[in-house]
Amino acid sequence: MLSGAFAQTEPSIEENIFQSSKNLHQWGNISSFNGLPSERVNAIAQTKDGFLWFATDNGLAKFDGRRVQTNLSTGLSSLRVLSLQNDAEDTLWIGTEKGAFYYENGFFQPVQITADKEINAIYIGSANIFLTNPNGTVFQINKEGESVKGKIILESSLPIRSISEIGNQLFVGTFDSGLQKIKDGKAEQILTRPRPFFINVMAKKSVGEVWFGTTASSEGSGLLLTENFPDLQFIGEKLGNISSIAFGENNQNWIGTDERGAYLFDGQKFNKRFTFENTSGGLRSNKIFAAFVDREGVIWFGTEKGVSRYDPKSPRNERISDDVQSNFVRTLFQSNDGKTYAGTYRGLYELDEPAGVWQAVRGFENRRIYAISKTAGNNLLVGSASSLTAKNLSGSNQIVSRLAEDKSIRDIEQFQGETYFSSFGEGLKKINETGDSIISSEPNIISIYNETDKNLWFGTINKGVFVFDGKSILQKPELEELKKVAVTAIGGNEADGIWFAADKGLYLLKDGKLQLVLDKQNVRDVFTTRTAKTDQLQVWCATENGLFNLIFDENFGWISSRIDIEQGLASQNIFAILPVADSSILIGTNRGVINYSITETRPLLVPNRILSQRIHQTNELKTGINLNYPQNSLSVDVLAISSRTFPEQFQYSFLLFNGNNELIDKKFSEESQFLMDKLEPDTYRVEVRAFDKNLLASEPLTFNVKVEQAPFPLIATILGVLLVIALAALFWAFFSQRKIFQTSEELARTNKELNNARLSLANEAERERHRISRDLHDQTLADLRHLILMTDEVESEEAGKFRTEIESVSDEIRRICEDLSPSVLENIGFAAALEWALGNSVEQVSQGRNIEHEFLAPESLENNLELTRSEQLQIYRIAQEVLNNIVRHSGATKIIMSAEISIEKGFLLKIQDNGIIFNPDKSKKGRGLANIGARAKLIESDIRWKKSKDKGMIFTLAKI
Numbered sequence: 017m018l019s020g021a022f023a024q025t026e027p028s029i030e031e032n033i034f035q036s037s038k039n040l041h042q043w044g045n046i047s048s049f050n051g052l053p054s055e056r057v058n059a060i061a062q063t064k065d066g067f068l069w070f071a072t073d074n075g076l077a078k079f080d081g082r083r084v085q086t087n088l089s090t091g092l093s094s095l096r097v098l099s100l101q102n103d104a105e106d107t108l109w110i111g112t113e114k115g116a117f118y119y120e121n122g123f124f125q126p127v128q129i130t131a132d133k134e135i136n137a138i139y140i141g142s143a144n145i146f147l148t149n150p151n152g153t154v155f156q157i158n159k160e161g162e163s164v165k166g167k168i169i170l171e172s173s174l175p176i177r178s179i180s181e182i183g184n185q186l187f188v189g190t191f192d193s194g195l196q197k198i199k200d201g202k203a204e205q206i207l208t209r210p211r212p213f214f215i216n217v218m219a220k221k222s223v224g225e226v227w228f229g230t231t232a233s234s235e236g237s238g239l240l241l242t243e244n245f246p247d248l249q250f251i252g253e254k255l256g257n258i259s260s261i262a263f264g265e266n267n268q269n270w271i272g273t274d275e276r277g278a279y280l281f282d283g284q285k286f287n288k289r290f291t292f293e294n295t296s297g298g299l300r301s302n303k304i305f306a307a308f309v310d311r312e313g314v315i316w317f318g319t320e321k322g323v324s325r326y327d328p329k330s331p332r333n334e335r336i337s338d339d340v341q342s343n344f345v346r347t348l349f350q351s352n353d354g355k356t357y358a359g360t361y362r363g364l365y366e367l368d369e370p371a372g373v374w375q376a377v378r379g380f381e382n383r384r385i386y387a388i389s390k391t392a393g394n395n396l397l398v399g400s401a402s403s404l405t406a407k408n409l410s411g412s413n414q415i416v417s418r419l420a421e422d423k424s425i426r427d428i429e430q431f432q433g434e435t436y437f438s439s440f441g442e443g444l445k446k447i448n449e450t451g452d453s454i455i456s457s458e459p460n461i462i463s464i465y466n467e468t469d470k471n472l473w474f475g476t477i478n479k480g481v482f483v484f485d486g487k488s489i490l491q492k493p494e495l496e497e498l499k500k501v502a503v504t505a506i507g508g509n510e511a512d513g514i515w516f517a518a519d520k521g522l523y524l525l526k527d528g529k530l531q532l533v534l535d536k537q538n539v540r541d542v543f544t545t546r547t548a549k550t551d552q553l554q555v556w557c558a559t560e561n562g563l564f565n566l567i568f569d570e571n572f573g574w575i576s577s578r579i580d581i582e583q584g585l586a587s588q589n590i591f592a593i594l595p596v597a598d599s600s601i602l603i604g605t606n607r608g609v610i611n612y613s614i615t616e617t618r619p620l621l622v623p624n625r626i627l628s629q630r631i632h633q634t635n636e637l638k639t640g641i642n643l644n645y646p647q648n649s650l651s652v653d654v655l656a657i658s659s660r661t662f663p664e665q666f667q668y669s670f671l672l673f674n675g676n677n678e679l680i681d682k683k684f685s686e687e688s689q690f691l692m693d694k695l696e697p698d699t700y701r702v703e704v705r706a707f708d709k710n711l712l713a714s715e716p717l718t719f720n721v722k723v724e725q726a727p728f729p730l731i732a733t734i735l736g737v738l739l740v741i742a743l744a745a746l747f748w749a750f751f752s753q754r755k756i757f758q759t760s761e762e763l764a765r766t767n768k769e770l771n772n773a774r775l776s777l778a779n780e781a782e783r784e785r786h787r788i789s790r791d792l793h794d795q796t797l798a799d800l801r802h803l804i805l806m807t808d809e810v811e812s813e814e815a816g817k818f819r820t821e822i823e824s825v826s827d828e829i830r831r832i833c834e835d836l837s838p839s840v841l842e843n844i845g846f847a848a849a850l851e852w853a854l855g856n857s858v859e860q861v862s863q864g865r866n867i868e869h870e871f872l873a874p875e876s877l878e879n880n881l882e883l884t885r886s887e888q889l890q891i892y893r894i895a896q897e898v899l900n901n902i903v904r905h906s907g908a909t910k911i912i913m914s915a916e917i918s919i920e921k922g923f924l925l926k927i928q929d930n931g932i933i934f935n936p937d938k939s940k941k942g943r944g945l946a947n948i949g950a951r952a953k954l955i956e957s958d959i960r961w962k963k964s965k966d967k968g969m970i971f972t973l974a975k976i
Contacts, residue, residue, distance in 0.1 A: 042326060042584065044324070052072060054075070055322050056072060056073040056320050057071065058072065058306060059071035059306045061100035061102045061108060063106055067080055070084075071111075074094055075097060076089070081656075081663055082663045089117070098134070099136055101138040111134075113134045116135045127147070133153065135148065137177065138179075139186075146169075146179050153176075154169050155167070155169070169201060170198050170203060174196060175190050176190055179218065180219070183245065191216070194208070194213045206246060208247070224244075227240070227241050232257060234254070234256050234275075239251040239271055251284050255276065258274075260304060262315070272307040275303060277289060277292065278299065278307065300322055314327045327659070331611065333608060333609075334372075337360075337362075343607055345606075345609055346384070346385060347388055348594035349389065354597075360385060363381050364380035391406070399427065399428050404437055404439075406418075423440075426439075426461065428464070429466045436455065438463075441460075443455070444456040456489055460477040462477060465507060471483050473506045475503025475505075478499065478502065494529060495530055498516060498523065501520045501521075503517070508524075508544050508555075512544055515544065517541055517542040517557055519539070521539065522557055522564075539564075540557075540590065540592070541557065542555065543594075548599070549616050567711045571669065577707070577710065586605060587606055589606045619712065620714060621706045623654055625653040628647050628649060628650045640719060641720070641722070643722065648723055652702065656706035666686070668705070668707070669707070670704050671702070673701040674698050674700055677701070690702075692721070699720060700720065702720075796829055800829070841888060845878050850871065851871040853895055854871050869910070871913050890952075891923075897947055905931075906931025907932055908929035911927065924974050926971070926972050928969070933968065935961075958973070
């Protein structure tokens, strides 16, 4: 154990316990309830497609932001997965209790040299992959293309827990022998200062900086750092045992412990502590096995109770005061020196940045603040419901003067070096040496905006918008529509357009035209900005229904996204917004101030499902999808991935271009599916993008679709030519050989009559069979029954034998009767009769051989059957003959008979066996095959025999 004696002297962490944010969306959890195969999560990794991978005690899990996928590989199923690492080539390396695996191009492959060896740690080196076994073995894996080779570089009895490089040398951390260097196939003990014996984890931050997580007492720190090896230094205090280390953005270091939750260090300085208790259960357990920072800076903790997700840039809600009215923020302002102010319904507040708390500014108690500005000097101008006040920001920080007493000041602006303000009920005024002077007497001015010292715009409640250029005031005729609304705020510039926030929506003036961009929203504030990476114009506006973000898309026009309480805002009733440093927005609501971070990490977009007449593999997109004639429809479904945008917040744009690069179809919606239907033969290009909640677009997913033309009808053309020739010949023959046609017609009629006659004879034969069967049944069986009664009266030892013989003859006659006229067709129906014929053949003809048999038919067969009584009888006779042949001659041990009705083939009977194979065309024509063929012709049905794929024959009868 490490002693706390080595801990640095610094403020106690217990004194700086991090109190949970009121934004519950900052935390999220994934557990067995969401499909996680085990609550214990040992490691976390992320591949370049954005998918997160969780190593659990019951297999590997994959998370796409919506659902957890398990059973990814039969080789990994139910194994304890202990370690995960993703290399520069996007190969995922997986350590399990039964060896290592790697995942690449959608396939899992085992690392053969590690088979059945527990792999508990993985280190991705510059040229090789290193895997460790807790019993002292280290494997070196080299991967070139699809070739994976491995060798053992250390065999020892050391209890290895971790592996890393320090400088250019390879080290392992053990659980009882401290730090060991691997050299020439041996482990060499390293004496560090101080010397930790129980090393749980090592994490390399840079070439010269390695962090160590060790076992320590509850009063000590198990976190160490080396910048000048072999000297180590302790970080923090009272951290206890360190189980995981992860490095985040802006020099943030995330530390997981096995009993005290998680810690955040800014560099080497403690910042916050997260526990189950102070996060209101956001962190599901204080026992942490893994910490991971994803591509967007979101932190994932693997615990004994699933995965906990923490977003440090989720909206941060800040209460200004315990007083409700003091949390009703009407205006926000940031001075040039970085000081931030909030004007509320009950006073002015200044943000104390180091402490992160709002302090009341003296002299403005109980005042309703509407506007804040700053003069060219160092005076802060504050407009309230009762006055315009100047406050000195240097020296004594006292109120200098009240410039306008008993006036309701709604807005303040600096324009062309002078201060202008709107006095509600009196108009637009300018401060001068003698007091103030009226610039406009329009009484209901509620908003003022300085457009780069070129124009001063001001909006009113019901008189529209005015423009002041420093000399004169005018109203633009194109803004006539704004006289119907209350203009509460103005923003933008001439190049990008001037924006007007109003109680009925958001308006844009550009190129001399006014456009309603956001309808039916009470908009209170607006500002424009451009993204740092893409220079995309973004418009942000505050409404009573949340924060709206808008961008312009050349194909879809203005598109918008809304952020409200569902995304973590304390309130969606917003009055003011203010852009501040680090791409953040301060939001003033009726429940305090919200700090909202605008991230610029693009979401990822991957294909999910591509469907035509079949399901296409996603790798087909690389070469393009071919739709063979007559296919002309394709459906594509995509999957957007982002840690900071919930699945339901994504919006998708779909563009379809033809071979001339002309846009022929488009779609923008929250649906992730796009249907391309009735495509003409051509080559098309599909372009898909996903937009996150900040309307940041993913890289486009682009692929080609080729719709094939109908094949050239060569055969049809030849047949057509032949048909024309044949018609010409027939036309000539019609006149020259009319008698032949007449003879042919007579022959056809004769053939038809003969066939009808044969069918009539067959029916008559069946009727005769039925008569003979009835006579045998009614007369002969009655006589035999009479003989049985007579034998019962004879007193002789031979009477019993005589009775048995008579009963045997009676049974045989009954069988003959059934063969002559199958009563089952009348009594139980066609399908049941076929099933009875199968069972009877197996029972009567098999001579005791065990033949497995099965009959298959849909329940609706009898109801949908359109066969006449005569046709049913002939099919039944054919089935009997085929079954008897199979049982007698094929040596089959299994027979399957099925009957069904299809649109293409009508009634279809199929009999399959696993007996010997024969060719009915070459076999000696027996009486049975002749009967089958003759009966099939009578009812104009098609019969065939073919070889089975496995063994035996398949007989089919189709009757349309």
